[in-house]
Amino acid sequence: MNRVDAKGRALFDQISSSREFAAALMKYFDWFSGVPDSVFKNVLPLLQPQQFAARENHAVGAAFGARIGGKNPCVLMQNSGLGLSLDAILGLFELYRQGLLLVVSNRGELAWEEIQHQDWGRLTLPLLNATNFTVLDFQTHGVSAIAQAADIIATEQCIVVLLVHRGNLDE
C-alpha cells in the first residue's frame, strides 16, 4: 500500500476506474439497489436500472423482489449496512436459495479513517466468514471478480460478496 490521497493519507491500490467497474457490473447484472457510500460515489450514477433505498435491509428486500421478477440483482452498500441487512439477506435470498451480488466497501480498515468506521473495519471479514457467503476480494481478483461472481451465482444460486477497499476505486 504505497498510495496516498491529496491529504497524504494511505490508500489501498487503485484496481480500476469507477467507469470500468460500473461497466462490468452492468454487463453481468441487470438490476441495482443499495444505499449510497462515498467509495461508490462515481459508480452509482452509472448503474441502471436502479432502485436505491433509505436502509440496506430494504435495498436487499427490493433486490429480492426484482429476483422474483426474473432479474439478476446487485446491491451496493458500506460494511455497516451488513449489520442492518443480514436478516433480510438470510430470510430472503438465503432462505429461498437465490443468487445475489453484494458489493461491500470495507470502511474502517485504515488507521486514519474516522472512529465510527473502525469497529466495522475490524468485524467485516470475521462476520462474512461466519456467514459462509462466498467472498471475493477486489484488491486480489480485480475487475474479473465481477464475471467470476456472476458465474458462481448462475451455477450455485448463492450469495457472493465483493469486498472493495478504500482506494480501489477513484472517488
Added chain:
Amino acid sequence: MNRVEAIKDIYTRHVGSFFVLSNGLTAREAAHFIDQPNSFYLLHGMGESLAVAIGLASSQPQLSVVLIEGDGNTLMGMAAWSMTPPSNLTYYVLANGIFETTGGQPLPALPCLPPWCMVVPIEPGKAETPNPPSPTDIWHTSQAWLRQHGFVKGE
C-alpha cells in the same frame, strides 16, 4: 371481517394480479385457505414485504402486483415508503392493532399512512393452519405462474 375473509376479498378484487404476502399469519393463512399459484408467501424477512413488492413491481412494469401485509410488518418496514411506489403496485395493510403471530402484543398506532396504502381493519384472531409450504415450493410455484404468463424466462 377476519384475516382470511379480508385476503379472499382482496384476491377477488384483483383477478390476474400477482400477490406478495408478508411473513407470519398473513402468508400462513393465505397459503392454506386460498392457495393460489400467483402468490409469493414470505416466510421471513420481517418488515421487508413492501420493499420486496416495490422491487418486483419496478422490475416488471407490466405486472400488476398486490401487496398484503399485517400492520406489524408495516411498522417494521416504514423506511421502505421512501422508495416511490410504482404505479403497478397496490398496497393493503390488514390492521388488527396487534402482533398476532407472536402472541398478540399491542402495536403502537399506525402513523399517517401514504395515500397509496389502503388499510383494511380486521378482527383479532387466527385460524389453525398446518406449516406453510417450503421455500422451494413457494419459489417454484410462483415462478411457474410468472413464466406461464410471460413475465420471467427459464426452465
